Amino acid sequence: MDDWLQRVLEVLSSSSTHLEDNFDKVQSILWAIWTGRNKAVFQAESPNPVQTIRKIQGLYMDTATRREGNRDNRTGVSLDEGNRGRTREVTKWKPPEPEFTKCNVDASWDKQTHLGSSGIILRDSEGKFLTGVACKQRSPSPLTSEALALRDGMILAGNLGITMMVFESDCLTLIDACKKKKFVGEICNIVLDILSLGRNFDHCEFSWTPREGNKIAHLVASKAAGNSLPVGWCTTLPRYLALAIQADTPRRS
Template sequence: MTDWYGLGTEMGAIQSNLATTGASVYQHKSVSPHLTIASATTLALEFQSTISILRTDIEVTPPDHDHQQTAQSRLLWKTPPPNYHKVNCDASWKAPHKAGIGIIIRNSNGELHCGAASPAHCGSIAEAEAFAILQGVSLAVTTNLRKVIIESDAKEVISDLREVGRRKNWRTYPILEQIRKKASSLEDCKWEWIPREANRVAHNAASLANGSVGPLRWATQPPPSLTLVLRNDGLPCPPMAEG
């Protein structure tokens, strides 16, 4: 049986050693053993959290279930059409106001364009989901994308964005107006609802954001705890996009 926590700890230690050694060489800083251990522990916990998410699919599959049928029936993320990017957005929320926002952007080849994870202050899960979409559209605009498909598992928010003038939730309405205004600068912007199972990478990024004290952003190389979720979508690990 695979010792995922041990593997995660080992991966965390390797990355932490590389980071701290790089700092000592290029920035002339001394290596801190305590900082390295703390960083490795954090990465191990993130890795373990990711594994627990991936195990959900494995544990509900009967032992005698046809594996080929399982692969065909699984709900995986799908690549966008040529010349489009998909922006996957998700939020985690803990009462009364703590939220985590996760954004993943990939191109029509399934390659990672960029991603972000950041804590936020939101009064409800609906507000957090809407704010995640706002952040996703903003990141798309900031990185000079023109044609995007916004995906979220927040069905109500996506429905509100599709139907102009709909005001079902007064708490999210001001955020939706900001989203529409921001999206107007894009050449084309589509809104699509997807099930949670197909939005795992953004969901995991949102969970990471809940444990961070500030925003995280990356280009082609995501945090180690996200690479396995990306691979679970049928993508290379780690995913790399050509410049």
């Protein structure tokens, strides 16, 4: 085992791809196999290769998203002796270019019920809230829930006749799959749908943002999961949501 792992690490170190990304993959694989082994030994659960693969994908997605978020958020100066007291800039929602509409999507997933709850928010280039959707649907994983939310957002924008769109999510694996046309196993068919829907727009762009830049969609998804969104919320915004959008909208310079 030690020789095998040492060989893997040597190969990864000499790879032309990003070293941190490679180690993230190995870490996710080993942890998923280890936890699966423990469940088999101590809880008498039969090994399930499909669940193990989904576990690996979920772990890697979470690790990659956190790492990318850390890179994007390195806008402040570290608190060393010469910079103590300076605060790091907070990532906020970024408005699209004029004439464009941005659709932010997010999803939560309940491991017990396998229900995904999505939040979809459309805003214009000035940050004005246009409309939104929150829904629940069965899903086998968090990644699938994120992909379904993005597809639903595209369907919503298409039904409204909007032609210049930016679709944004904090799920790096999903956005990477859409931008690079990479077909990740469990969301392969959904990504195909997404790419097909994208051809219906005059301009369709996929954008990744850290969680801090996706607060409103995340808030709506969380409220949907807790069944706490009032009826007609997207027509008459609840006060907490209106205030959140106001705080999330960058001020004009």
